[in-house]
Amino acid sequence: MRLTGALPNFVVFAALIAVAVIADLTGNPYIVTLATKVAIFGLAGVGLNLALGYGGLVSFGHAAFFGLGGYVTAILASHAASATPVATFPFTMMGTNEMLAIWPFAILVAGFAALVIGALSLRTKGVYFIMVTLAFAQMLYYFAISWPTYGGEDGLSFYVRNTFPGANTFAPLQFFGICATMLAITMVLVALLTQSRFGLALRAAKENETRVIASGIKPFAIRLTAFVLSGMVAGLAGALFADLNRFVSPTMLSWHMSGEIIIFVILGGVGRLAGPIAGAAVFITLEYLLGPISDHWQALLGFLLILIVLFAPKGLMGLALGKRGNA
Amino acid sequence: MTALLDLSDVTAGYGAVQALFGVTLALREGEVLALMGRNGMGKTTTVRVIMRMLPLTGGTLFFDGRDIARLSSYRAAQAGLGLVPEGRRCFAPLTVAENLSVAARPGDWTLPRVLELFPRLGERMGQAARTLSGGEQQMLAIGRALLTNPRLLILDEATEGLAPVVRAEIWTAIRALKGQGVSILVIDKSLKELGSVADRAVILERGQAVWQGPMSELGEDVVNRHLGV
Amino acid sequence: MPEPILTLSHLSKSFGALKATDDVSLDLRPGEIHALIGPNGAGKSTLIKQIAGEIRPDSGSVTFEGQAIDDLGPADRARLGLARSFQVSSVVPGFTVLQNVMLAVQGASGASFRFIRPALSDRNLTAPALFHIQHSGLDGRETVKAADLAHGERRRLEIAMALAMRPRAFLLDEPMAGMGAEGAHDLTAILAELKSEAPILLVEHDMDAVFALADRISVLVYGKVIATGTVDEIRKNPEVRRSYLGEEA
Amino acid sequence: MLLLAEQVLNGLQYGMMLFLMAAGLTLVFGVMGLINLAHGSLYMVGAFACAAVAAATGSFWLGLAASLAAAAALGALVEIVVIRRLYARDHLDQVLATFALILVFSEGTRWLFGSFPLYLSLPPVLSGAVTLPGGLIYPAFRLAIIVIGVLVALGLFWLITRTRLGIRIRAGEADREMIAALGVDIAKLYTMVFALGAALAGLSGALVGSVQSVQVGMGEPVLILAFVTVVIGGIGSIKGALIGALLVGMTDTLGKALLPGLFARFMEASAATSVGSALASMLIYVLMALVLIWRPTGLYGARA
Amino acid sequence: EGVKVGMITTLSGGGAGLGIDVRDGFQLALKMAGTSDVELIVEDDQQKPDIAVQIADKMIQSDQVDVLTGIIWSNLAMAVVPAAVAQGKFYLSPNAGPSALAGAGCDKNYFNVAWQNDNLHEAAGAYANSAGYANSFMLAPNYPAGTDAIAGYKRFYEGAAAGEVYTQLGQTDYAAEIAQIRNSGADSVFFFLPGGMGIAFMKQYAESGVDIPLVGPAFSFDQNILQAVGDAALGVRNTSQWNKDIDNPANAAFVEAYQAEYGRLPSLYSSQGYDTANLLLSAMAKADLKDADAFRAALEAADFASVRGDFAFGPNHHPIQDIYVREVVKEGDVYTNKIIGTALEDRGDAYAAECKM
Numbered sequence A: 001m002r003l004t005g006a007l008p009n010f011v012v013f014a015a016l017i018a019v020a021v022i023a024d025l026t027g028n029p030y031i032v033t034l035a036t037k038v039a040i041f042g043l044a045g046v047g048l049n050l051a052l053g054y055g056g057l058v059s060f061g062h063a064a065f066f067g068l069g070g071y072v073t074a075i076l077a078s079h080a081a082s083a084t085p086v087a088t089f090p091f092t093m094m095g096t097n098e099m100l101a102i103w104p105f106a107i108l109v110a111g112f113a114a115l116v117i118g119a120l121s122l123r124t125k126g127v128y129f130i131m132v133t134l135a136f137a138q139m140l141y142y143f144a145i146s147w148p149t150y151g152g153e154d155g156l157s158f159y160v161r162n163t164f165p166g167a168n169t170f171a172p173l174q175f176f177g178i179c180a181t182m183l184a185i186t187m188v189l190v191a192l193l194t195q196s197r198f199g200l201a202l203r204a205a206k207e208n209e210t211r212v213i214a215s216g217i218k219p220f221a222i223r224l225t226a227f228v229l230s231g232m233v234a235g236l237a238g239a240l241f242a243d244l245n246r247f248v249s250p251t252m253l254s255w256h257m258s259g260e261i262i263i264f265v266i267l268g269g270v271g272r273l274a275g276p277i278a279g280a281a282v283f284i285t286l287e288y289l290l291g292p293i294s295d296h297w298q299a300l301l302g303f304l305l306i307l308i309v310l311f312a313p314k315g316l317m318g319l320a321l322g323k324r325g326n327a
Numbered sequence B: 001m002t003a004l005l006d007l008s009d010v011t012a013g014y015g016a017v018q019a020l021f022g023v024t025l026a027l028r029e030g031e032v033l034a035l036m037g038r039n040g041m042g043k044t045t046t047v048r049v050i051m052r053m054l055p056l057t058g059g060t061l062f063f064d065g066r067d068i069a070r071l072s073s074y075r076a077a078q079a080g081l082g083l084v085p086e087g088r089r090c091f092a093p094l095t096v097a098e099n100l101s102v103a104a105r106p107g108d109w110t111l112p113r114v115l116e117l118f119p120r121l122g123e124r125m126g127q128a129a130r131t132l133s134g135g136e137q138q139m140l141a142i143g144r145a146l147l148t149n150p151r152l153l154i155l156d157e158a159t160e161g162l163a164p165v166v167r168a169e170i171w172t173a174i175r176a177l178k179g180q181g182v183s184i185l186v187i188d189k190s191l192k193e194l195g196s197v198a199d200r201a202v203i204l205e206r207g208q209a210v211w212q213g214p215m216s217e218l219g220e221d222v223v224n225r226h227l228g229v
Numbered sequence C: 001m002p003e004p005i006l007t008l009s010h011l012s013k014s015f016g017a018l019k020a021t022d023d024v025s026l027d028l029r030p031g032e033i034h035a036l037i038g039p040n041g042a043g044k045s046t047l048i049k050q051i052a053g054e055i056r057p058d059s060g061s062v063t064f065e066g067q068a069i070d071d072l073g074p075a076d077r078a079r080l081g082l083a084r085s086f087q088v089s090s091v092v093p094g095f096t097v098l099q100n101v102m103l104a105v106q107g108a109s110g111a112s113f114r115f116i117r118p119a120l121s122d123r124n125l126t127a128p129a130l131f132h133i134q135h136s137g138l139d140g141r142e143t144v145k146a147a148d149l150a151h152g153e154r155r156r157l158e159i160a161m162a163l164a165m166r167p168r169a170f171l172l173d174e175p176m177a178g179m180g181a182e183g184a185h186d187l188t189a190i191l192a193e194l195k196s197e198a199p200i201l202l203v204e205h206d207m208d209a210v211f212a213l214a215d216r217i218s219v220l221v222y223g224k225v226i227a228t229g230t231v232d233e234i235r236k237n238p239e240v241r242r243s244y245l246g247e248e249a
Numbered sequence D: 001m002l003l004l005a006e007q008v009l010n011g012l013q014y015g016m017m018l019f020l021m022a023a024g025l026t027l028v029f030g031v032m033g034l035i036n037l038a039h040g041s042l043y044m045v046g047a048f049a050c051a052a053v054a055a056a057t058g059s060f061w062l063g064l065a066a067s068l069a070a071a072a073a074l075g076a077l078v079e080i081v082v083i084r085r086l087y088a089r090d091h092l093d094q095v096l097a098t099f100a101l102i103l104v105f106s107e108g109t110r111w112l113f114g115s116f117p118l119y120l121s122l123p124p125v126l127s128g129a130v131t132l133p134g135g136l137i138y139p140a141f142r143l144a145i146i147v148i149g150v151l152v153a154l155g156l157f158w159l160i161t162r163t164r165l166g167i168r169i170r171a172g173e174a175d176r177e178m179i180a181a182l183g184v185d186i187a188k189l190y191t192m193v194f195a196l197g198a199a200l201a202g203l204s205g206a207l208v209g210s211v212q213s214v215q216v217g218m219g220e221p222v223l224i225l226a227f228v229t230v231v232i233g234g235i236g237s238i239k240g241a242l243i244g245a246l247l248v249g250m251t252d253t254l255g256k257a258l259l260p261g262l263f264a265r266f267m268e269a270s271a272a273t274s275v276g277s278a279l280a281s282m283l284i285y286v287l288m289a290l291v292l293i294w295r296p297t298g299l300y301g302a303r304a
Numbered sequence E: 001e002g003v004k005v006g007m008i009t010t011l012s013g014g015g016a017g018l019g020i021d022v023r024d025g026f027q028l029a030l031k032m033a034g035t036s037d038v039e040l041i042v043e044d045d046q047q048k049p050d051i052a053v054q055i056a057d058k059m060i061q062s063d064q065v066d067v068l069t070g071i072i073w074s075n076l077a078m079a080v081v082p083a084a085v086a087q088g089k090f091y092l093s094p095n096a097g098p099s100a101l102a103g104a105g106c107d108k109n110y111f112n113v114a115w116q117n118d119n120l121h122e123a124a125g126a127y128a129n130s131a132g133y134a135n136s137f138m139l140a141p142n143y144p145a146g147t148d149a150i151a152g153y154k155r156f157y158e159g160a161a162a163g164e165v166y167t168q169l170g171q172t173d174y175a176a177e178i179a180q181i182r183n184s185g186a187d188s189v190f191f192f193l194p195g196g197m198g199i200a201f202m203k204q205y206a207e208s209g210v211d212i213p214l215v216g217p218a219f220s221f222d223q224n225i226l227q228a229v230g231d232a233a234l235g236v237r238n239t240s241q242w243n244k245d246i247d248n249p250a251n252a253a254f255v256e257a258y259q260a261e262y263g264r265l266p267s268l269y270s271s272q273g274y275d276t277a278n279l280l281l282s283a284m285a286k287a288d289l290k291d292a293d294a295f296r297a298a299l300e301a302a303d304f305a306s307v308r309g310d311f312a313f314g315p316n317h318h319p320i321q322d323i324y325v326r327e328v329v330k331e332g333d334v335y336t337n338k339i340i341g342t343a344l345e346d347r348g349d350a351y352a353a354e355c356k357m
Ligand SMILES: Nc1ncnc2c1ncn2[C@@H]1O[C@H](COP(=O)(O)OP(=O)(O)OP(=O)(O)O)[C@@H](O)[C@H]1O
Pocket: B014, B017, B019, B037, B038, B039, B040, B041, B042, B043, B044, B045, B046, B086, C147, C148, C149, C150, C151, C152, C153, C178, C180
């Protein structure tokens, strides 16, 4: 029973790897880049799904964590490039070019932000929660736009990708490999998490809070934990995204970005482990294929999305899986 | 004489799960028919099919000589079907007054009459249905259905959660309705009350009518076999 | 007389002008079923909610096993061993019957922050859950989603979940409702057996069950306890007959 | 002093403008419970319809009628073809579908009208400034917006709370299957109300667009602002939406007007303007966060 | 042998008009030159920096373009240009000219064919002096380009500041700001509000009964926007390095051909796209792209007939050009601009000194 549940997720992931490898072998680095983008947004989506899909916490503010992860990366990298300290108080902190040193920071900063935002936002529910999380993300967004130190609206470039021991991160396939590995690890962890006792409580709280409380479990703590973990994953994804582009800007913090990640999750299938990957893959592929057809490709994309919503009620993964239970 | 409500060999289900395996029953004008069966045997499913809340996968469904198998729910209701659903299903954010008026249609049953039957509701007119007590919600669901002035009233466990006095009043009201010529399909766990009101009974088991006949013929053996008491 | 497990003293709660419970004092002693009856809207469920901690009383206090629990939230009270069932079934619709009952076991066990081991292969959860499912007459339905259950089956699940918490006291709000004749009969047997494990505060309109089960009965009318006594005392009480029982008794 | 009075008036007026922009959403989202991200698109459609018809006929009023008609028709179409199939589904499917509609509408409009802003201006009766008692010179259209906003608010309030249509719609929101089983053709009502919501969006698009700009993408900021307004007020409450709108309008306007000056008291001038304005742009989100943390279901939303 | 050009520009969404004009101007120049040596690939960046970066990666890695161009927005340019030139590609900017790329961040392979971002604001400041304004109210959105605009204006403007207000990016209601203007005692208002912001501001300003004269850079008075503003813009002075009435043969040919080809008047952006293509063609005529140094030298020579008249590159590869003052007028049914004077002559930019290359 567990195996059939895992198989579709594995297939989606394997397909992503296959596309990247074949594209690399046939000399299509851009397709590798797109696959990397799918892996990164997939990762952000897997993170969001933890809150949204399993916990019912529709965060419209995950761009905040995604963007923070990105900004941490860019700030550390740009300080490393200019050999200036990031901070001198309370201790001197220098920049770094090491992904392995950057990620923990990105994850922690995003996680801390998620802790604060989550603790405040979780007082509300449903649409109100959507809007409070949006509010916090918008505050960060406007702050980033007008704060000149790190480029404001213009964003911040750091020109060379950060390094990873034993890998040439500038080679598209190798960077893809790093992203895909992080994605795989996260997927395994999330899969375990959702089936665990914690996951049981989390999913129950989504559907019937009163019952969970009456069983002696406090939904707030459960949800906050899920929200923070979710924000941390988004932060890691943001760090990778920054490295993909070697550039960050406030658009990473904007509500469009939050919306996009939500769309990937819904498109792929809410609460399906590999759903966000499928969603991101289909969306990005459509963008890529439709773009050259017409200047008005976005309308075509819109029509296709509508068809998908109408005919695939449980998202793409639901469509592929038929009526079988949640994976 | 043709039946007011006529189900023949009706099958239905929820997705892949079939719940009704060929239900045949008829209810004559002016009659009170009891629909009985243990938990999960398909009583509510039958009601949902009649109310067009669930599609038939087979069989026929006639109301007043008219094929209603393909009608949408609201048309079936407009044709004269009134429902007190299982689990009350009051409109939670609406007030009592709004719940009562939302679908009211002119006829014998008017607001004052309903409030006379359930004085408790009169005291709570401005309160949101969500905050009513369980029994008050049940009264509201009954009142709401009565105010649509149906030709056939369907009561799915309408006395659940009502205090004994109120329950007795409901049965009195059902008798009165019957006296006015309203037809009634009733599901209830109280054999005693059903026995005094219903003309005929149908017993469902695993989605099939396994017994039907006049209430007077419902013997102890049948009850033991099919209702497990 | 043994010390009460649960004591309510002077609980009052108003909604606007309406006094839903009005200076209610009662207690629940080990080994007993204390039935709480009264007309619709008398305040029975409101009282249960105040004991469970879902509603804060305007005044008065609740003592559980010698400890004042007024400052505890509903989850903490449940953890202390106050299990409740809901008048309108409140289960997790998307969960299977098994998962629902496992949730109750997990809540009572207090260990929800375990992230790695799959719950379904945790015998500490599944074994008690399966036991209670069987006990409540839901065997064979373990893998059916709660949303797909018939009404009466869902009522049984509600009971199974309360039982699975193995509490120190039960607060059951109309457990017989929707059960059907057979179900009510089964449940009567279960409760009769259960009370030796933990006492039960039973709100119920099914008088056959109440009269068969109750050790004591309290009658609530317009938020006030108008009588407390044995089955026979209550049956004979003219005020109760008039305002509640009607012709029946 | 006059300046402060004028800014307060501006805040009120901006609030009314926000209410107008959010009015359609109050109906569709607040009352019908439908997350309609395409609200801004319907606003845009109204503005474009008004601009196109006004340009062709030379009459703003015909344009205004066209904006109502076009948005209502499109709303009805969308409801019948797409939205109707989603009521029984997860709310999130509505998010995806209406997001897709934004893409379709934006690019569709660009395809029809090109990429450049269109001309739409107020009719002479509404243009120019009037002098208010107290010597305040104030643009006529802004006064008109206040009046129209009040009328729309009253109309909606009456519709939702006083008519059977309103009661039925709210019942449908609570339990769609049940209201149908009571003999109400809820599908038709929903189409009508969605169309009405769309028409209101279109109307505000035409009115507000005529003093702002009529261009593709004009609906996006409106979308967010409208949601902010409705949510601060509390979902489902017309009064809440109105008060929420006024609060947002006041906060935004006074924040812009006063914050930079406030900061200048203890900061260096240029830093003060930029910090002050940065804070001013965040202010409505700060307001929303505070309101919701204080009252988790908005100012007038139903308490659980 | 041919040159492969990758154009990254905004073709969808609200900002599409600018990208379309740049692309059309560029393509027109290629068509008029009748050359088949240039292979042009155009991609839509959706006005999103990350998409722009990814397209740039694609054009460089997969399509192996030699020259990149097309970006409209400064933030997108900042995302794309440094990495592209670091990989040895040439980048010709048809619009954005952020200060970072003109000063310390300049590059030998980066050429700007439009202006340094401050230029038109500087010209507005210079014009304000000549018009005798001594107390200006300044208004711009609160983001780097906005602060640069006001800084640029003040670089030449010698009068006092009646007020300095930063609005929210994307703001569409300006009642509060107009009230401040009315009460500020200003004798002139300088504003930089690109796109829809400017349209909204001007309409509301016209309705407000305030009649303090406006000045601003050309962006809010461009051919395609003016039609939407209508009468509210009439008479406003704005600064631009180009206008359709600049009297030279290249411009006359361009304006005529553009109208014939696309059925609309060219905009500022069209002219910049057109000049960009002609710069490229002029360099191709002189040198082979294989020889990057020679090609660069050929670009630096800027040996083409610019529609704006005299054109040369400064040491940081940004234009040295005249910047004009225009006034919005109505010709028949069409709102357009006519040149009424020159604000700055042979203006380079303020950052050239910081550029070391
Ligand atoms: N929404 C649903 N989805 C799937 N299966 C369902 C659903 N509702 C009911 N069922 C199943 O259909 C069968 C018949 O259920 P139904 O509700 O008709 O029973 P019932 O006779 O009304 O029982 P009760 O006395 O408990 O109300 C049951 O096995 C039940 O599990």
